[in-house]
Amino acid sequence: MDATLYLLQQVINGLTIGSTYALIAIGYTMVYGIIGMINFAHGEIYMIGTYIAFIVITGLAMMGVDSTLFLIVAALLVSMIVASAHGFAVERVAYRPVRGSKRLIALISAIGMSIFLQNYMRLAQGSRDKAIPNLLPGGWEFGGDGFAVNLSYMQVIIFFVTLASMGVLALFISRSRLGRACRACSQDRGMANLLGINTDLVISMTFVIGAALAAVAGLLLGMYYGVVNPYIGFLAGLKAFTAAVLGGIGSIPGAMLGGLILGIAEALTGGYLSTEYKDVVAFGLLILILLFRPWGILGKPEVEKI
Amino acid sequence: MKNMMRKSLLALAVGAGMTSLAAQAEITIGLAGPVTGPLAQYGDMQFIGAEMAIERINQQGGVDGEQLKGVKYDDACDPKQAVAVANQIVNDGVRFVVGHLCSSATQPASDIYAEEGILMITAASTSPAITEAGYETVFRTIGLDSMQGPVAGNYIAEQAKPERMAIIHDKQQYGEGIATGVKETVEEAGVDVVVFEGITAGDKDFSSLISKLKRENVDFVYYGGYHPELGLLLRQSRELGFDAQYMGPEGVGNPDISKIAGEASEGLLVTLPQAFETDPDNADLVAAFEAKNQDPSGPFVMPAYTAVYLMAEAMKATETTDPYEVADYLHENTFDTPIGEVQYDEKGDLEEFNFVVYTWHADGTKTEAQ
Numbered sequence: 001m002d003a004t005l006y007l008l009q010q011v012i013n014g015l016t017i018g019s020t021y022a023l024i025a026i027g028y029t030m031v032y033g034i035i036g037m038i039n040f041a042h043g044e045i046y047m048i049g050t051y052i053a054f055i056v057i058t059g060l061a062m063m064g065v066d067s068t069l070f071l072i073v074a075a076l077l078v079s080m081i082v083a084s085a086h087g088f089a090v091e092r093v094a095y096r097p098v099r100g101s102k103r104l105i106a107l108i109s110a111i112g113m114s115i116f117l118q119n120y121m122r123l124a125q126g127s128r129d130k131a132i133p134n135l136l137p138g139g140w141e142f143g144g145d146g147f148a149v150n151l152s153y154m155q156v157i158i159f160f161v162t163l164a165s166m167g168v169l170a171l172f173i174s175r176s177r178l179g180r181a182c183r184a185c186s187q188d189r190g191m192a193n194l195l196g197i198n199t200d201l202v203i204s205m206t207f208v209i210g211a212a213l214a215a216v217a218g219l220l221l222g223m224y225y226g227v228v229n230p231y232i233g234f235l236a237g238l239k240a241f242t243a244a245v246l247g248g249i250g251s252i253p254g255a256m257l258g259g260l261i262l263g264i265a266e267a268l269t270g271g272y273l274s275t276e277y278k279d280v281v282a283f284g285l286l287i288l289i290l291l292f293r294p295w296g297i298l299g300k301p302e303v304e305k306i
Numbered sequence: 307m308k309n310m311m312r313k314s315l316l317a318l319a320v321g322a323g324m325t326s327l328a329a330q331a332e333i334t335i336g337l338a339g340p341v342t343g344p345l346a347q348y349g350d351m352q353f354i355g356a357e358m359a360i361e362r363i364n365q366q367g368g369v370d371g372e373q374l375k376g377v378k379y380d381d382a383c384d385p386k387q388a389v390a391v392a393n394q395i396v397n398d399g400v401r402f403v404v405g406h407l408c409s410s411a412t413q414p415a416s417d418i419y420a421e422e423g424i425l426m427i428t429a430a431s432t433s434p435a436i437t438e439a440g441y442e443t444v445f446r447t448i449g450l451d452s453m454q455g456p457v458a459g460n461y462i463a464e465q466a467k468p469e470r471m472a473i474i475h476d477k478q479q480y481g482e483g484i485a486t487g488v489k490e491t492v493e494e495a496g497v498d499v500v501v502f503e504g505i506t507a508g509d510k511d512f513s514s515l516i517s518k519l520k521r522e523n524v525d526f527v528y529y530g531g532y533h534p535e536l537g538l539l540l541r542q543s544r545e546l547g548f549d550a551q552y553m554g555p556e557g558v559g560n561p562d563i564s565k566i567a568g569e570a571s572e573g574l575l576v577t578l579p580q581a582f583e584t585d586p587d588n589a590d591l592v593a594a595f596e597a598k599n600q601d602p603s604g605p606f607v608m609p610a611y612t613a614v615y616l617m618a619e620a621m622k623a624t625e626t627t628d629p630y631e632v633a634d635y636l637h638e639n640t641f642d643t644p645i646g647e648v649q650y651d652e653k654g655d656l657e658e659f660n661f662v663v664y665t666w667h668a669d670g671t672k673t674e675a676q
Contacts, residue, residue, distance in 0.1 A: 002521075006517065006521050009517045010514055010517055013511075013513035013514045013517060014514070016511075016513070017511050017513075122342065126346075127342045127343050127344060127346050128344070128346060128347060128562065129344060129534050129537075129562060129565075129566060131537075131562075131565040131566045131568075133568050134541070134545070134568070137545070139545070141547060147520065147521050148547065150545070150546045150547045152545050152546070154545075221510070225510045225511070225538060225541075225542075226538075226541055226566065226568075227510070227534070227537070227538065227566050229344055229534075231343075231344065231508065232508075232510065235508055235509070235510075266514070267513070267514040268514075269514075270514030270515055270518065271514045271517060271518050274503050274504075275503050275504065275505050275512075275514070275515045276477070276503060276504045276505075278506075278514075279506060
């Protein structure tokens with residue numbers, strides 16, 4: 001009984017981190033699906049989203065707002081808007097001018113952007129950890145005498161907000177006009193352009209959507225962990241990128257699945273082996289997938305177009 | 307032709323600038339530590355201590371009429387950047403260094419200083435490995451993990467008496483070193499250490515580790531590392547209903563841990579250098595810090611002050627700025643300093659340094675543990 005409860009607890013822990021990997025992974029996967037480049041500055045957008053959420057929450061709390069719901073909604077909206085603006089600007093400044101050139105050039109431009117954003121936030125906010133108190137403390141506890149499973153409100157919120165965001169995004173891609181344009185662009189950008197689709201707009205929108213979801217992840221994780229510093233984007237971006245590749249880069253359900261698998265694998269390794277092996281297993285999984293199924297779990301093998 | 311003129315004028319200006327620098331007769335002391343990065347607040351402790359010493363020595367006429375000048379170098383507590391900083395210090399012709407701060411940064415930098423004949427006094431690095439090489443010009447004004455570990459270990463074995471203990475560290479030179487030291491002491495005393503594991507510095511999620519500690523029925527956790535990770539461990543333990551007693555070394559003793567962990571930081575045990583700011587002999591110095599609105603209670607403030615003070619005393623006594631002669635003088639004499647009586651062994655370690663166990667409070671203050 002205790003063993004089952006313990007497993008359940010670790011799966012809950014894994015689903016929580018996995019959900020946030022998935023939210024960030026969407027940004028990588030959408031951009032890759034449409035323009036075939038890896039946006040390495042995406043982790044930084046997540047970091048900026050967290051900062052904005054913190055600033056809004058502490059600012060409003062200082063002005064005497066004490067409704068938690070209002071604080072969260074305001075932080076969510078503002079950080080989504082600011083992060084989207086950053087996503088849009090990054091694409092215009094760093095990627096559009098080099099779009100026609102070789103892949104390597106866009107990649108280096110992306111890494112440069114990532115370093116720039118990290119240092120820009122460091123100069124603006126300082127390098128110390130900033131912390132906010134827990135807005136939604138508490139949760140449920142259940143289980144036997146030996147081991148009690150804890151499920152905090154934040155964990156539940158993180159999981160369901162991620163599911164809902166993914167659902168909305170899937171609907172948007174499959175049903176809306178812009179979503180159809182996105183799919184057309186990912187199939188053949190040149191042809192889509194010839195048929196009258198404004199591909200520049202579609203690409204901008206991809207960056208905006210990815211950034212908005214990263215801001216959601218920023219707010220959720222910021223509230224869950226309670227701290228932010230200018231360096232959190234790197235590790236989060238790396239893990240989310242791994243999740244995107246694992247699930248099949250370019251595939252949106254793949255990002256969700258990849259994130260969850262990665263999160264659960266990490267939690268189980270930490271729980272049954274040792275925390276020291278957590279990253280070994282995470283990146284070992286990535287290597288295995290790249291060896292045996294380079295297009296990822298849900299991705300499609302790339303066919304060379306002649 | 308016009309260009310030529312401009313260039314030669316520029317060269318003249320540069321030349322003039324250099325001579326004016328040389329004419330000021332200053333002794334530069336490099337202050338190396340994290341100005342940026344997540345551990346920058348420890349760097350601040352070191353910098354305010356050293357700068358206060360420089361200011362006070364200069365007010366009293368400097369060293370043989372020459373003024374001291376502190377120049378900050380940022381290593382961000384990163385071993386790679388520390389090497390770059392050390393090389394820059396060599397290139398800048400600086401011959402005295404107070405720093406570095408993190409043991410993993412001090413270690414590679416000290417090799418370079420020893421090779422180049424630069425005198426280095428670290429006010430914060432406690433890893434024993436740093437002085438093990440036996441460099442002539444490397445000193446510290448703080449104790450070693452091999453002194454701190456047993457203080458923590460004995461407190462755990464004699465006062466806390468845990469039934470099932472866990473030891474967690476951040477896999478870095480400082481954190482893992484002290485965690486291993488504590489493990490040895492408590493195991494000798496018969497405490498049952500059921501978990502000994504490393505986490506990754508910079509990680510944010512410790513839920514799977516905490517769940518594991520909970521399943522193992524751990525009632526006492528010692529953490530070797532710095533405050534950002536321990537703060538999150540405390541916060542997430544509270545969330546997950548795990549209420550063991552936590553303890554950490556001086557790298558966690560910083561008001562920021564209370565900001566991160568909030569209420570969960572109440573009652574945390576920390577081993578820190580003895581509170582020098584409460585020593586009546588230091589009242590004048592403490593007042594000077596407070597007049598500048600600086601906090602003298604940070605664990606590295608007084609050691610950094612002492613590092614500069616020792617350099618100045620030795621330079622005055624030997625009437626030279628040759629690092630080797632200054633080092634010899636430091637090895638051979640005993641000094642009365644704000645951190646107590648300082649006497650060095652042949653490796654450059656303090657003969658005596660006291661660590662004390664404190665209880666940390668949620669408002670960022672500390673009291674001596676019972």
